Amino acid sequence: MHDQVLDAAGHGAARPAPAPPGELRVPLPPAGALTTLAEARAAIDDLDAALAALLEHRAALAAAVQRLKPVGGFAGRDPGRERRIVEAMAVHAPSLGPERLARVMNAVIEAGLDAAEHRRPS
Template sequence: MPTDPTGPVGADPLEDLVLRPATVSDADELAALFLASREAAFPAMPRPVHPPDEVRAWFGEVLGERPRTLPMPAERETWVAERRDGPGPGRLVGYAVVDPDWLDSLYVHPGLVGQGLGGLLLDLVKSLRPGGFGLWVFETNRPAQAFYRRHGLHVVRRTDGSENEERAPDLEMAWFGTDPVGTVRRRIDEVDDRLAALLDERAALTAAAQRLKPVSGHAGRDRRREAEIVARMSRVAERLGPDRLARIMDAVITESLDAAD
């Protein structure tokens, strides 16, 4: 395996570059590229939780070298950027793993970051998923966030990281595809459907609380508790802020109490 995928100093990083689907024979080099990229990105990105042998096994499953034992979409595609500046096998300098609606990962050799290769891979992903896609980026990874913003992606969600392996806060960013307004509206519809279900659940719990409290209805409202709710929600919904959330929750509580009568 080549030890310096960047080639000679001063060489054009995009010269003699080929983008192609990955093959089973790329697994070793892809694993090495992933590990080198993650190490170079620390501390903006936390270090991987899996040792090198497990990383290599993951790529083997992704590329069909062995039966899949890990959950992953059947339609997952892996593309590599291969530099061919002479006879013989090329050298892998970047890759992207693409699911039906998600960009699972995109990495560039540390020596080529900021030289256009990441944008080239991202343009490829856009051509593969013209309807749009989402991706996750760590909250601490400011350079990656800036890169994706420059290429037209938007932050749509923040989490505390409890659902990723590293347990590190992250952001969902999205490219809305060739019909961005239609894509955004579909996502809003999906959020509204979830919101309606949550509001109904909250109203049911409010009704149950009224039957348990010594003073029910609007007379039994606990303004101190409501302020605590708004403060807690403000830590999650920073974009809305405490004043807007206070008005929203006042309406939610008022209507829930009225529905409980």
């Protein structure tokens, strides 16, 4: 899908080598190492660009799931699976915790389902 490192500034200076096709790489500077507001905002911009690409790809995968499931759309949601997704994410993002992540993932899942519905041929 993406064959290069995402850079919000539009260039790749001092960046790692481009990612192979189908992979996404984004620099993750330690928050404590950022010394200026501009650096911190540029790091957030890089993450936001990567997050947007990931969300777009997740929505495409969710559309494939909806196409493959016997019951699609909101009626086909699996609360148990969604809960397991949030629990797994909370392991990697303990400062956000399951309650915050559940709100985020609910919005992500709803947006993906909505996008899938709009992509579906009438």
